[in-house]
Amino acid sequence: NAGVIQTPRHKVTGKGQEATLWCEPISGHSAVFWYRQTIVQGLEFLTYFRNQAPIDDSGMPKERFSAQMPNQSHSTLKIQSTQPQDSAVYLCASSLEGLGGYEQYFGPGTRLTVL
């Protein structure tokens, strides 16, 4: 079991460019979560899919951020027109089912730096 895979591990973009982050959940897990981690804000929930359907995107900034899960083996987080304040570690987690007590297993994260 390879665990949750996130690519790339590091990404540097210029202000205004687009960034796409990839997550491959643990095989057999039906739920995928995205979080953002910064020193100032800590761990923030962004969005959550179950069986590829978006369930809760209440943490997603309304502009420039979007997430998709086109199939059960990967999810993407896209940030358009990146800004320096988007610099953070973006963490993906998967769980066997959705919320309700199922443990979330995290990937190593993608460190995004916007210059």
Add this chain to the structure above:
Amino acid sequence: GEQVEQRPPHLSVREGDSAFIICTYTDSATAYFYWYKQEPGAGLQLLMSVFSNVDRKEEQGLTVLLNKKDKRLSLNLTAAHPGDSAVYFCAVNTNKVVFGTGTRLQVLP
């Protein structure tokens, strides 16, 4: 919504000593509780999960206590060693997982 406070933010102990971290939460309906460990450059590693029907759980040198009356969750690392140096997060799950602010633990040889 749920609020989680974690303390201390920094903790330094000698090898072999215990390290104690505490979280308090606000939603009495919270049913699931977790402790995670994060090493530099890595994601969060699940240490232990506890459901609300459990008051105490011990695994591999870790003891988790849950006081539902006081809405308090704690983690005790007994006999800490340098490899335990990391940031530790509590997390609680009602209809969303909310994380504590983290405790940076340093275990000195």
